Amino acid sequence: MAIKAFILDLDGVITDTAEFHFQGWKRLAEEEGIEFTRDDNEALRGVSRRRSLEILLGEHQDDYSEEEMQEMMDRKNGYYQDLLKQMTDDDLLPGARELLNTLKESGFKIAVASASRNAKTVLNSLKITDEFDTISDGHSVDNPKPAPDIFVHTADKLGVKPEESVVIEDAEAGVEAALAAEMTAVGVGPEERVGKAHYRYDSTADIDVEEILA
Ligand code: BG6
Ligand code: MG
Numbered sequence: 001m002a003i004k005a006f007i008l009d010l011d012g013v014i015t016d017t018a019e020f021h022f023q024g025w026k027r028l029a030e031e032e033g034i035e036f037t038r039d040d041n042e043a044l045r046g047v048s049r050r051r052s053l054e055i056l057l058g059e060h061q062d063d064y065s066e067e068e069m070q071e072m073m074d075r076k077n078g079y080y081q082d083l084l085k086q087m088t089d090d091d092l093l094p095g096a097r098e099l100l101n102t103l104k105e106s107g108f109k110i111a112v113a114s115a116s117r118n119a120k121t122v123l124n125s126l127k128i129t130d131e132f133d134t135i136s137d138g139h140s141v142d143n144p145k146p147a148p149d150i151f152v153h154t155a156d157k158l159g160v161k162p163e164e165s166v167v168i169e170d171a172e173a174g175v176e177a178a179l180a181a182e183m184t185a186v187g188v189g190p191e192e193r194v195g196k197a198h199y200r201y202d203s204t205a206d207i208d209v210e211e212i213l214a
Pocket of ligand 1: 010011012021044045046047048049052077114115116117118119138
């Protein structure tokens with residue numbers, strides 16, 4: 001079936017917010033006396049805010065009440081939002097603008113499907129909100145990636161079938177979600193992270209749309 005739509009993840013595909021997320025979680029971890037390294041942060045790629053906190057707390061999770069968990073998520077998000085204030089349209093990843101232009105010129109529907117509840121703020125800072133036919137974020141569905149829900153929901157909003165949709169993702173959880181949604185999965189990043197995708201490229205700038213459509 002012919003491809004009609006491209007559904008793009010945001011963090012790690014269009015812009016790189018991983019460092020800001022890391023700084024936010026690192027500050028929270030230090031305040032709580034928990035060790036958290038840049039390596040540990042890799043496990044949070046594409047994962048929801050709550051799941052990220054659970055991973056960060058690890059065995060300490062049982063020491064915290066639901067209210068305390070909520071407060072920590074809010075605290076980290078405050079740190080993250082402060083860092084986001086520095087973001088401008090210079091922070092598009094190399095190749096992101098060109099990719100959007102190529103997809104638009106070829107007549108595809110394009111959407112963002114991000115786990116982030118800050119996705120709209122990030123898109124506004126990057127000044128690309130109007131480029132998309134629809135935007136799904138961390139508020140759109142209950143079950144986060146690796147569940148297929150956000151991609152199925154986004155394809156529905158675009159009025160296309162899963163088999164007419166291509167998902168571009170930098171996270172293992174995102175690739176799993178795209179495959180579970182029975183869409184064409186394009187991974188951005190190393191083999192060990194996104195190797196299960198139908199197509200894999202080292203970076204957004206390397207994505208070859210013609211190859212995906214062939
Ligand atoms: C994803 C990021 O896009 O959004 C994750 O890759 C992040 O690292 C998740 O945890 C949720 O983000 P937010 O902005 O809702 O805390
Ligand atoms: Mg991502």
